[in-house]
Amino acid sequence: MFRHLFLLILLVTSFQLSIAQEKVQKARRPDLPGSFIVEFGFNRALGSTPSRFEQGFWGSRTLNLYYQYPIRLLNSKFSYNPAFGLSLERYKLTNNYSLTRTPEADGTYALRPASDLGMPNADKSMLIMNYVDFMPAELRFDTNPDDKNRSFHMSAGVRVGFLFESHTKVNYTDGGEDITLKSKQNFGLSSFRYGFYGKLGVGSFNIFGYYNATPVFKENKGPDLTSMNTLTFGISLSGF
Numbered sequence: 001m002f003r004h005l006f007l008l009i010l011l012v013t014s015f016q017l018s019i020a021q022e023k024v025q026k027a028r029r030p031d032l033p034g035s036f037i038v039e040f041g042f043n044r045a046l047g048s049t050p051s052r053f054e055q056g057f058w059g060s061r062t063l064n065l066y067y068q069y070p071i072r073l074l075n076s077k078f079s080y081n082p083a084f085g086l087s088l089e090r091y092k093l094t095n096n097y098s099l100t101r102t103p104e105a106d107g108t109y110a111l112r113p114a115s116d117l118g119m120p121n122a123d124k125s126m127l128i129m130n131y132v133d134f135m136p137a138e139l140r141f142d143t144n145p146d147d148k149n150r151s152f153h154m155s156a157g158v159r160v161g162f163l164f165e166s167h168t169k170v171n172y173t174d175g176g177e178d179i180t181l182k183s184k185q186n187f188g189l190s191s192f193r194y195g196f197y198g199k200l201g202v203g204s205f206n207i208f209g210y211y212n213a214t215p216v217f218k219e220n221k222g223p224d225l226t227s228m229n230t231l232t233f234g235i236s237l238s239g240f
Contacts, residue, residue, distance in 0.1 A: 037083070039064035039208060041234025043091060045216075050223035052097050052111040059092025059126065062232050066133070070140070077142050083135040087161060089128070089232075096122040098168050099187045099223070109188045111223045114170050119181060124171035129189060129216075131161035140199075149203045156198045159210065163191045188221030190214055199236060206236040 043060040045053060066085030073079060097111040098119070114122035138157030142148060167184040193214035199206045215227030222228065 034067060034069035035238045037064070037066040037068055037085070037236060037238045039066070039234060039236040041208065041210075041232045043089060044231045044233075045091070045228055046231055047215075047229045048226040049228050050111055050226050052095060053091075053223065053228070054093060054095045054097075056092040056094045059090070059124075061090060062234065063088045064133070064236075066135070068135070068138075068238070072145060077145050079140045079142070079145065081135070081138040081140050081155065081157070083138065085133055087131040087133045089131070089230075091127045093125040093127070096125045096170070098122075098125050098170050098183075099127060099185075101185075107188065108221055108225070109217075109223060114172060117170075119170050119172040119179075120174055122170050122172040124169075126169045127187070128165075128167050128169060129163060130165040131163055131193070133159055133161040135159050135197075152202050153206075154198070154200050156196070158194065159197055160194045161192070163189055163193070188217050190216060190218050201236070204238045206238070207234070208236045209233040 039062070041062045041064070042057060043055075043062055045055060064085065064087045066083045068081050068083035071080045071082075093111075096114050098114050098117060099109050100112055100117055102108045102110045114120075114125055135157050138155055140153055140155035142151040142153040144151040163186075165184070166187055166189055167182050168187070169180065169182050171178070171180050173179070193212055193216075195210055195212040195214065197208060197210040199208045201207060210232045212230040212232070214229070216222070216230060217226070217228060219227070
């Protein structure tokens with residue numbers, strides 16, 4: 001009997017403590033305007049891609065970190081949602097090729113095997129591009145704008161970005177030693193981009209897609225003198 005009574009007291013105490021903790025957490029949560037958004041997605045090259053640009057699926061991914069401020073349009077179910085933040089993109093090349101400047105003095109770049117660039121026994125090669133992004137025009141529809149945590153919603157907009165850092169990363173083995181080599185250059189990449197995106201979700205969970213309408217490489221600068229566009233799709237989580 002005492003054993004059962006002890007268990008009952010323990011359960012009640014634990015329940016009360018959990019409620020108290022939840023109240024404290026809610027009280028400490030800052031009441032900030034807008035919402036923070038975290039997106040995780042996968043990148044795919046589209047259009048006129050270089051012949052040796054053989055990318056892997058899992059390694060070609062994007063992490064987006066945004067702050068968004070919703071502006072409800074009158075008393076309607078529509079809102080205008082400008083935002084800004086960072087987009088961190090990477091592409092994994094499964095054939096272990098890497099970008100390098102061509103011998104010609106025209107500023108063009110080519111894809112060559114890492115072994116030809118002094119990196120033997122390569123087992124990982126990546127192209128990384130980091131952007132500052134702005135979403136100046138997003139229109140969103142909520143079925144229940146007064147309770148967004150339970151609302152079904154969809155949105156579409158335009159995204160513009162500025163490249164602030166780019167580099168290649170190659171992991172290779174030389175003389176029994178594991179080496180990681182990073183090379184920071186522009187690589188003939190476009191410094192400005194714009195594209196279109198859409199979201200669909202419930203509450204704070206969304207799926208999203210983004211099409212980069214700007215060629216990744218500048219005209220006549222990329223490998224094989226191709227342009228290449230990209231598509232990113234994944235999940236988006238927001239906190240109000």
